[in-house]
Amino acid sequence: MLSDTPNLKEIEKKAYISYHRDGLLDIFVGVYILGFGLGIFINILWESSFGSIMPAILIAVILPLWIAAKRKITMPRIGFVKFGGQGTNRFMAVLLGFMVAGIGVMFVFTLALTQRPEWINVLFQNGLIVVGTASLAVCVLFGYSMGLKRLYAYGVLSLVLFVIGHFLGVFFAYILLALGLAIISNGAFLLMKFVRKYPLQGGKALAD
Amino acid sequence: MPTNNPGIQNIDRLIHEPARLTIIAQLYVIQSADFLFLQHQTQMTPGNLSAHLSKLEEAGYVEVIKEFIERKPHTALALTSKGRAAFKEYLRNIKQFVEKLPE
Numbered sequence: 001m002l003s004d005t006p007n008l009k010e011i012e013k014k015a016y017i018s019y020h021r022d023g024l025l026d027i028f029v030g031v032y033i034l035g036f037g038l039g040i041f042i043n044i045l046w047e048s049s050f051g052s053i054m055p056a057i058l059i060a061v062i063l064p065l066w067i068a069a070k071r072k073i074t075m076p077r078i079g080f081v082k083f084g085g086q087g088t089n090r091f092m093a094v095l096l097g098f099m100v101a102g103i104g105v106m107f108v109f110t111l112a113l114t115q116r117p118e119w120i121n122v123l124f125q126n127g128l129i130v131v132g133t134a135s136l137a138v139c140v141l142f143g144y145s146m147g148l149k150r151l152y153a154y155g156v157l158s159l160v161l162f163v164i165g166h167f168l169g170v171f172f173a174y175i176l177l178a179l180g181l182a183i184i185s186n187g188a189f190l191l192m193k194f195v196r197k198y199p200l201q202g203g204k205a206l207a208d
Numbered sequence: 209m210p211t212n213n214p215g216i217q218n219i220d221r222l223i224h225e226p227a228r229l230t231i232i233a234q235l236y237v238i239q240s241a242d243f244l245f246l247q248h249q250t251q252m253t254p255g256n257l258s259a260h261l262s263k264l265e266e267a268g269y270v271e272v273i274k275e276f277i278e279r280k281p282h283t284a285l286a287l288t289s290k291g292r293a294a295f296k297e298y299l300r301n302i303k304q305f306v307e308k309l310p311e
Binding site: 006008011012014015018071075078079080081082083084 | 229230233234236237238239240241242243244245246247248249277278282284
C-alpha cells in the first residue's frame with residue numbers, strides 16, 4: 001500500500017467521468033447546437049432577430065431540464081455527488097463556454113447581415129473553416145479540462161463538417177443541424193448503454 | 209512494529225486501512241456524495257462500506273448530512289474538516305516515510 005498512495009487527481013477524474021457517462025450532457029449540448037441552427041433559420045425565414053437570442057433562451061430552458069434529467073435518470077442509478085470546487089468549476093466552464101461561443105457566433109452572424117464591416121468579410125470568406133477550427137479548439141479545451149475524451153471526437157467531427165461545408169458550399173445552419181443531430185445521437189446511445197448497465201429495481205439501482 | 213524509520217509511528221492507522229483509505233480519498237476530492245455513489249466508486253458491498261463509514265464517522269472524519277432534494281429526504285456523506293486535515297496529514301506522513309526508506 002505504501003507505493004500505492006492514492007492518485008487524487010485520477011480519483012477525481014474517474015468520479016467526474018462516471019457522473020457524465022449517462023450521455024445527458026451530450027444530448028443537451030446537441031439540442032443546444034440544433035436550436036442554435038434553427039435560430040439562424042428563424043432569422044432568415046422570418047427576417048427577424050429573434051433567432052439571435054435563441055442561445056440564451058435555450059440555456060434558460062436546457063439547464064433546468066438537464067438538472068431534472070440528472071435527478072430522474074442518473075441519481076437513482078449511480079447515486080448523487082456534489083463536486084464542489086474544481087468539478088463544479090469545470091462544469092460551469094463548459095456551460096459558459098458553449099453559451100459564450102453560441103452568443104458570439106450569433107452576434108457575428110447578425111452583425112454580418114446588417115453592417116458587414118471589412119473584417120467580417122474576410123472572416124466570412126473562410127467563415128466555415130474559422131468556425132470549425134474554433135469548435136475544435138473549444139472541444140479540445142473542455143475535453144481536456146473535464147477529462148471527457150468524446151469531446152475531442154465532437155471537435156474533430158465539427159471541423160470535418162465545417163471544412164466539407166466550406167468546399168461544398170453548404171449553408172452554415174445545415175452543418176449545425178447535422179452536428180447537433182450527431183451529438184444527440186451519440187448522447188442517446190450513451191444514455192441507452194447507461195440505463196442498461198445500471199437498471200432500476202424497485203426504485204433502486206443494482207450494484208455493478 | 210519494529211522499525212528504524214520514526215515516520216511510521218505518525219501514520220494514522222484508521223485511514224491506512226485500504227478500504228477506508230479508498231473511501232476517504234473519494235470523499236476528499238468531492239464536496240459530498242450519497243451511499244450509492246460511494247458504493248459504485250469504491251466497488252464495495254453495502255455491508256462493508258457501511259461498516260467502514262461507521263468507523264470513520266465515529267472518529268469524526270466523516271459526517272452524515274440530511275438534506276432535501278426535490279422535497280425528498282436525502283442522506284449525503286462528506287469529509288469533516290477534521291477528516292480533511294487528518295487525510296492531508298496522512299499523505300504528508302506517508303510521503304515522508306517513503307522518502308526516508310533506504311534505497
